[in-house]
Amino acid sequence: MKKSLFLVLVGPLMAQDPLSLREAVRLALKENKAIAATDAGVRASAARIDEARASMLPKVNYSESFARSDNPVFVFGSLLTQHQFGLENFNIGPLNRPDSLNNFQSLLTVDQVLYDAGQTRNAVKSADLSRQMSGEEKRRTEMQVISGVVRAYYGAVLASESLKTAEQALRSAEADLTRAESVRAAGMSTDVDVLSIRVHLAAVTEQRIQRAADLDVAKSALNDALGLPLDAGHNLTTALSPLDLPDLELASLEHDASATRPEARETHFAADLAKTQADSARSGLLPQVTFRAAFEADRQRFIDRGGANWLASVGLRWNLFNGLADKARIEESSHWLTRAHADEQRMDSAVRLEVRRAWADLRAAQQRIEVAKAAVAEAEESLRITQNRYEAGMSNVTDLLRNETALLESRTRYLAAVHDQRIAASMLELAAGRLSPDSEVLN
Numbered sequence: 001m002k003k004s005l006f007l008v009l010v011g012p013l014m015a016q017d018p019l020s021l022r023e024a025v026r027l028a029l030k031e032n033k034a035i036a037a038t039d040a041g042v043r044a045s046a047a048r049i050d051e052a053r054a055s056m057l058p059k060v061n062y063s064e065s066f067a068r069s070d071n072p073v074f075v076f077g078s079l080l081t082q083h084q085f086g087l088e089n090f091n092i093g094p095l096n097r098p099d100s101l102n103n104f105q106s107l108l109t110v111d112q113v114l115y116d117a118g119q120t121r122n123a124v125k126s127a128d129l130s131r132q133m134s135g136e137e138k139r140r141t142e143m144q145v146i147s148g149v150v151r152a153y154y155g156a157v158l159a160s161e162s163l164k165t166a167e168q169a170l171r172s173a174e175a176d177l178t179r180a181e182s183v184r185a186a187g188m189s190t191d192v193d194v195l196s197i198r199v200h201l202a203a204v205t206e207q208r209i210q211r212a213a214d215l216d217v218a219k220s221a222l223n224d225a226l227g228l229p230l231d232a233g234h235n236l237t238t239a240l241s242p243l244d245l246p247d248l249e250l251a252s253l254e255h256d257a258s259a260t261r262p263e264a265r266e267t268h269f270a271a272d273l274a275k276t277q278a279d280s281a282r283s284g285l286l287p288q289v290t291f292r293a294a295f296e297a298d299r300q301r302f303i304d305r306g307g308a309n310w311l312a313s314v315g316l317r318w319n320l321f322n323g324l325a326d327k328a329r330i331e332e333s334s335h336w337l338t339r340a341h342a343d344e345q346r347m348d349s350a351v352r353l354e355v356r357r358a359w360a361d362l363r364a365a366q367q368r369i370e371v372a373k374a375a376v377a378e379a380e381e382s383l384r385i386t387q388n389r390y391e392a393g394m395s396n397v398t399d400l401l402r403n404e405t406a407l408l409e410s411r412t413r414y415l416a417a418v419h420d421q422r423i424a425a426s427m428l429e430l431a432a433g434r435l436s437p438d439s440e441v442l443n
Contacts, residue, residue, distance in 0.1 A: 021153050021238040022442045024226060028149045029142060029437060031227035038138035045131035052123035059111040070100040078103040081298040083307025104306070106297040114314070117286030122276050129273040133266050140262035143435045145225075150426040150442070152218075152225040157240045158419040159211065159218035162412065166208040169408045172383075173201040176400060179391055193397040200401050204408070242369050242418050243425050243441065250359050253432045257351040261433035267347040271340040278333035284326050287318040351431065358428040365421035372414035379407040 019027075029035060069075070075098040079085040082103070089095065113120070177197045183189045220230040258264055292313045299306025319326065383403040389395035422441070429435040 017234060018237050019234040020236075021150065022437065024153050024222070024234075025146050025149050025437050025442060027228075028145050028226045032141075032145050033227070034141050035138065035145060038134065038141045042131065042134040042138055045127065045134040048127040049124060049131060052120065052127045055116070055120040055123065056113060059109075061109050061111075063105075063107045063109075065105045065107075067103045067105070068100055070098055072096060072098055074103075075099075075101045078298060081296070081307060081309060082300055082305065084300065084305060102300050104299045104302050108295045110293040112291045113288070114291055115287075115289040117283040117288060119280060119283055119288075122280035122283065125276045126273055126280070129269050129276065133269045133273070136262040136266045136269070140266075143262065143430055143433075146435050146437065146439075147426055147430045149222075149225050151423060152222040153236065153238070154240065154419050154422050156215070156218040156222045157236050157238070158415055159215040160236070161240050161415050163208070163211040163215050165408065165411045165415065166204065166211045168411075169404065170201070170204050170208050172404060172407075173197065173204045176387070176404065177201055179387065180397065183391065183393065188393040189397070196397050196401060200404065207408075238443075240415065240418050240422070242366075242421060243443075245362075245366075245425060248359065248362075248428070250356065253355045253359060253428065254352045256432045256434060257355045258348050259433075261351045261431075264344075264347050264351050264433070267340070267344040271337070271344050274333065274337040274340040278330070278337050281326070281330045281333045284329070285319060287316055290315050290317070351433075354431040355428070358424060358431040362421065362424035362428050365417055365424045368417035369414070369421055372410060372417045375410040376407070376414050379403065379410040383407050 067074070067078075072095065076085075076089070076095070078101055079089060177194070180189065180194045180197045184191065184194055219234070222234070223230050223232045226232075292311070292315065294311040295308065296310070297306060297308040383406075386395050386399050386403045390397070390400050425441040426435060426439075429439050429441050435441075
């Protein structure tokens with residue numbers, strides 16, 4: 001019985017596996033279904049490249065057929081291809097009204113495009129550009145998953161630290177209540193002071209209850225981001241401490257965003273794809289040259305009484321007029337190209353703006369950390385002095401409660417500033433197109 005009770009109490013604690021932020025990111029990348037879907041899209045795009053290249057390879061086909069007829073032309077032609085035509089077949093009677101004849105035909109053909117005015121080349125290039133766009137889509141999805149995990153992870157850590165701060169404030173309020181009761185017993189204060197501190201203690205207790213509930217929700221949100229059951233337990237090992245970041249140049253970050261951001265690269269590839277499709281539309285007006293070879297065997301019976309022949313030919317096909325459809329297709333592709341260039345310029349401006357916003361958020365969070373850190377130290381010292389003065393009867397309960405509240409608020413602001421700096425650093429990496437499982441901001 002004691003062993004069973006031990007397992008019940010200790011089991012949940014043993015399930016709290018250590019989990020750093022970097023480990024959480026790698027776990028999410030492994031489990032996330034959106035990444036699996038984009039990876040399948042990349043593989044499908046790669047297969048389309050081979051499909052496009054196949055247009056320049058020979059097409060070999062084999063067919064087998066059987067026909068029986070007394071049609072004079074069919075009989076006359078079949079006898080010739082079967083190598084069975086004789087002088088008796090020139091008689092007018094059998095020539096006009098021949099007996100029915102069997103023909104087993106085996107046909108092997110080889111078709112090869114010799115020149116297609118760049119159609120295949122453009123198709124291969126289009127397929128390759130589509131593959132690269134799919135790759136950027138996958139990278140964008142991975143970066144979004146990473147940023148989501150960072151937010152959820154630090155959200156859970158902030159909730160945990162906020163709970164600790166509330167518990168610390170609760171212990172301090174309880175100590176103040178004990179101190180007030182001692183002062184009252186010494187005849188240096190009244191019941192009003194004790195009642196005021198009890199009201200403060202109740203408010204702090206409420207905050208502690210709310211922050212415990214916030215922590216439960218934050219842990220569930222983290223599990224959802226990781227693709228795990230909502231009740232999975234973790235011991236989060238990456239502390240909520242300020243990042244020591246080097247000075248980041250805004251111009252360099254904007255350049256990286258313009259060159260490497262998945263969204264920017266996708267619009268660049270889309271512009272190249274539109275240009276390739278425009279080239280393909282224009283090439284439809286040029287001639288195409290093909291080669292064809294055939295080997296044919298015709299027999300009266302499946303295995304004998306037959307002959308064989310072969311054919312080799314070169315053909316040219318030139319689209320001289322197609323009801324203005326080609327002209328409309330060329331005009332359509334030119335408009336899509338214009339739109340693609342406009343989207344490319346618009347996206348470049350958008351990603352640069354996101355970099356500036358994230359950079360400003362990071363600088364503001366770093367400055368807030370310094371201010372909040374100093375405020376915490378000052379609030380702690382002020383509370384210590386006020387508590388000593390209150391015990392000595394030199395300060396009133398109002399000053400004591402005001403300092404208690406100020407300390408709780410300053411600690412909360414400090415935690416929020418550190419949390420915002422961590423998030424802003426990852427958002428800046430995301431905006432610059434640098435966020436990956438190996439990014440320094442995940443340390």
